[in-house]
Amino acid sequence: MYLKSAYEIREKYLRKDMLPTIFCPGCGIGSVLQFTLRAIDDLGLNQDEIVWVSGIGCSSRVPGFVNFDGLHTTHGRALAFATGIKLTNPDLKIIAFMGDGDAAAIGGNHLIHAIRRNLDVTVILINNFTYGMTGGQVAPTALKGLKGTTAPYGQFENPFDIAQLAVSAGANYVARWTVFNYLQGINSIKKALQKEGFTLVEFLSPCPISFGRRNRMKTAPELIRWYQKITVPLAKAKKMSPEELEGKIVIGEFADRDRPGLVREYREYIKRAKKMMGWEE
Amino acid sequence: MRYPFPVGKADFIQGDEAIARAAILAGCRFYAGYPITPASEIFEAMALYMPLVDGVSIQMEDEIASIAAIIGASWAGAKAMTATSGPGFSLMQENIGYAVMTETPIVVVDVQRGGPSTGQPTLAAQGDIMQSIWGTHGDHTLIVLSPSTVQEAFDFTIRAFNLAEKYRTPVVLLTDAEVAHMRERVYIPNPDDIELVYRKLPQNEEEAKLPFGDPHGDGIPPMPIFGKGYRTYVTGLTHDERGRPKTVDAEVHERLIKRIIGKIENNKHDIISYEKFELDDADVAIVSTGIVSRSAIRAVKILREKGIKAGLLKLNTIWPFDFDMMEELAEQVKKIFVPEMNMGQLYHLVKEGANGKAEVELISKIGGEVHTPMEIVERVVG
Numbered sequence: 235m236y237l238k239s240a241y242e243i244r245e246k247y248l249r250k251d252m253l254p255t256i257f258c259p260g261c262g263i264g265s266v267l268q269f270t271l272r273a274i275d276d277l278g279l280n281q282d283e284i285v286w287v288s289g290i291g292c293s294s295r296v297p298g299f300v301n302f303d304g305l306h307t308t309h310g311r312a313l314a315f316a317t318g319i320k321l322t323n324p325d326l327k328i329i330a331f332m333g334d335g336d337a338a339a340i341g342g343n344h345l346i347h348a349i350r351r352n353l354d355v356t357v358i359l360i361n362n363f364t365y366g367m368t369g370g371q372v373a374p375t376a377l378k379g380l381k382g383t384t385a386p387y388g389q390f391e392n393p394f395d396i397a398q399l400a401v402s403a404g405a406n407y408v409a410r411w412t413v414f415n416y417l418q419g420i421n422s423i424k425k426a427l428q429k430e431g432f433t434l435v436e437f438l439s440p441c442p443i444s445f446g447r448r449n450r451m452k453t454a455p456e457l458i459r460w461y462q463k464i465t466v467p468l469a470k471a472k473k474m475s476p477e478e479l480e481g482k483i484v485i486g487e488f489a490d491r492d493r494p495g496l497v498r499e500y501r502e503y504i505k506r507a508k509k510m511m512g513w514e515e
Numbered sequence: 516m517r518y519p520f521p522v523g524k525a526d527f528i529q530g531d532e533a534i535a536r537a538a539i540l541a542g543c544r545f546y547a548g549y550p551i552t553p554a555s556e557i558f559e560a561m562a563l564y565m566p567l568v569d570g571v572s573i574q575m576e577d578e579i580a581s582i583a584a585i586i587g588a589s590w591a592g593a594k595a596m597t598a599t600s601g602p603g604f605s606l607m608q609e610n611i612g613y614a615v616m617t618e619t620p621i622v623v624v625d626v627q628r629g630g631p632s633t634g635q636p637t638l639a640a641q642g643d644i645m646q647s648i649w650g651t652h653g654d655h656t657l658i659v660l661s662p663s664t665v666q667e668a669f670d671f672t673i674r675a676f677n678l679a680e681k682y683r684t685p686v687v688l689l690t691d692a693e694v695a696h697m698r699e700r701v702y703i704p705n706p707d708d709i710e711l712v713y714r715k716l717p718q719n720e721e722e723a724k725l726p727f728g729d730p731h732g733d734g735i736p737p738m739p740i741f742g743k744g745y746r747t748y749v750t751g752l753t754h755d756e757r758g759r760p761k762t763v764d765a766e767v768h769e770r771l772i773k774r775i776i777g778k779i780e781n782n783k784h785d786i787i788s789y790e791k792f793e794l795d796d797a798d799v800a801i802v803s804t805g806i807v808s809r810s811a812i813r814a815v816k817i818l819r820e821k822g823i824k825a826g827l828l829k830l831n832t833i834w835p836f837d838f839d840m841m842e843e844l845a846e847q848v849k850k851i852f853v854p855e856m857n858m859g860q861l862y863h864l865v866k867e868g869a870n871g872k873a874e875v876e877l878i879s880k881i882g883g884e885v886h887t888p889m890e891i892v893e894r895v896v897g
């Protein structure tokens with residue numbers, strides 16, 4: 235893959251009047267945004283046919299910075315809004331940029347149902363184990379023992395594995411990477427954007443300010459080293475015992491299939507309805 | 516265009532069915548909902564009709580998702596509706612605020628039932644008047660219509676879409692189990708005879724760049740729908756005319772909210788609709804809305820027979836509210852009675868409007884039954 239200069243990407247896709255972004259130094263959201271824009275650019279997708287949707291959180295501010303149609307909605311609800319956009323105008327490609335709290339806590343119900351329906355959308359999920367925007371409360375993805383302002387003695391609940399949840403609920407494409415797996419990351423987003431149905435690419439992303447500081451990792455490099463330590467590639471994980479995998483996060487591609495998406499299913503449904511009513515052969 | 520129900524003639528149908536048919540004739544092509552008594556028949560009718568007119572009807576995971584989906588559909592260019600009842604309407608409040616803030620035309624039907632909470636699922640009530648006007652947080656306004664017959668349920672649904680499109684705002688059709696489930700004769704006009712309104716679209720790049728501005732000086736910005744190359748950013752955060760978040764600028768916030776409220780308030784005489792029965796020479800007035808108005812009309816007739824100069828003001832629009840007209844009425848009559856199926860919600864608005872110029876008395880009834888005409892008569896006679 236030939237990597238265009240970051241300036242070119244920025245010139246072409248960002249709203250200059252919205253810069254600088256709200257992101258803290260060392261935040262991983264900017265990197266994931268860049269991966270996404272590079273994927274769009276590499277695929278040569280039409281900027282006017284993509285709508286970015288989001289909920290509320292640091293991650294959800296992304297649609298404001300990119301020069302596309304964008305709907306910055308209420309906390310957790312992005313995929314429900316997306317359902318209306320997509321079914322009304324199936325020609326639009328939808329990218330949902332979401333935080334882990336946004337997608338899996340308040341938006342958990344919308345997430346599993348959007349996947350069940352196989353809504354045609356690409357979810358780019360920023361997993362930073364925390365609620366960045368509201369200052370470091372624990373997210374439903376936080377591993378046991380991690381600290382947050384609402385679990386100052388270390389998280390005592392079990393974490394959600396969003397990627398696995400997406401696989402089980404029926405998503406067509408699911409992958410998880412950390413922000414330093416940039417080539418895999420860009421390739422996954424490209425794959426996801428070309429597929430029908432529900433696709434999700436999760437990124438373990440550093441939040442040094444709200445999360446790292448409370449967990450003895452004040453800088454992005456420290457967090458990245460920690461991600462390197464706790465992540466295990468899928469091929470390797472297959473050979474490991476459950477005990478060895480305790481506290482680890484598997485990265486890689488988890489699902490790649492081609493079930494019909496919601497738009498196609500609904501079109502068939504319309505045909506069936508007209509036939510059953512004798513309106514059409 | 517072929518319709519899956521008879522047009523240009525009368526039919527004998529339920530209020531819920533009338534709402535669904537009217538929505539389709541008003542051009543609604545996206546419906547999202549979650550089942551709840553007594554609103555489910557609207558959904559069931561939409562489920563039957565929508566695919567046949569190439570529209571979408573989808574059952575979402577809850578009411579929050581339902582209203583979210585119709586807002587998304589509206590930004591993608593569709594006329595869109597959802598329908599629910601009390602508990603579901605409560606869940607929708609967050610996104611009603613979002614629709615107000617982003618000036619998204621949508622229609623939300625609330626078929627009221629007894630509450631609070633799950634309350635009386637199958638019985639009629641008017642307990643959501645305050646919720647329909649003030650349910651969402653922050654300074655805002657929207658439009659609330661209230662039908663009292665099945666024909667009105669049909670007519671007001673079309674009007675709800677027209678007002679939503681004209682003023683780029685959410686409109687609530689507030690009805691109740693009695694109107695929703697009652698069967699009456701309804702005239703369903705020929706589609707060509709129905710006057711439809713469509714949202715203003717930007718006429719040029721300049722207008723498209725100000726999706727929350729006021730290029731026409733009427734407070735209603737043209738709406739650049741998605742996919743047309745305008746690259747519009749829509750946010751529930753306080754935003755400037757271009758849609759850029761400006762969350763700590765007091766002036767931007769004030770300008771935005773005042774315009775959103777102003778576009779409704781400044782046009783309130785176009786929006787407000789009411790009917791007067793025997794009010795010209797009345798010295799006792801009854802003010803009511805929805806199903807109770809039908810008992811009230813009968814009560815006025817009985818009172819007139821008894822030689823009491825009573826009249827009725829039936830509110831078709833609950834919000835915006837004509838406080839001035841209410842004060843004029845209060846100057847004309849000695850006393851105003853407000854029969855309503857709750858513990859006093861419309862009463863507060865009427866009382867504020869009357870401004871001390873006449874005594875205002877609440878005739879409250881709860882539990883699921885509509886006031887009988889005699890119950891109103893007896894209170895007026897005293």
Ligand SMILES: Cc1ncc(C[n+]2csc(CCOP(=O)(O)OP(=O)(O)O)c2C)c(N)n1
Pocket residue numbers: 290291292293294309332333334335336337360362364365366367368373
């Ligand atoms: C209904 C509602 N509840 C709570 C909030 C407050 N809130 C804003 S962002 C946020 C969490 C953000 O965390 P996450 O989704 O993980 O995104 P991040 O900021 O970490 O990118 C919360 C709880 C809100 N805006 N709306």
Ligand code: SF4
Pocket residue numbers: 256257258260261262263292293362366367440441442443444445
């Ligand atoms: S708080 Fe965390 S997630 Fe939010 S911008 Fe800062 S570093 Fe990024």
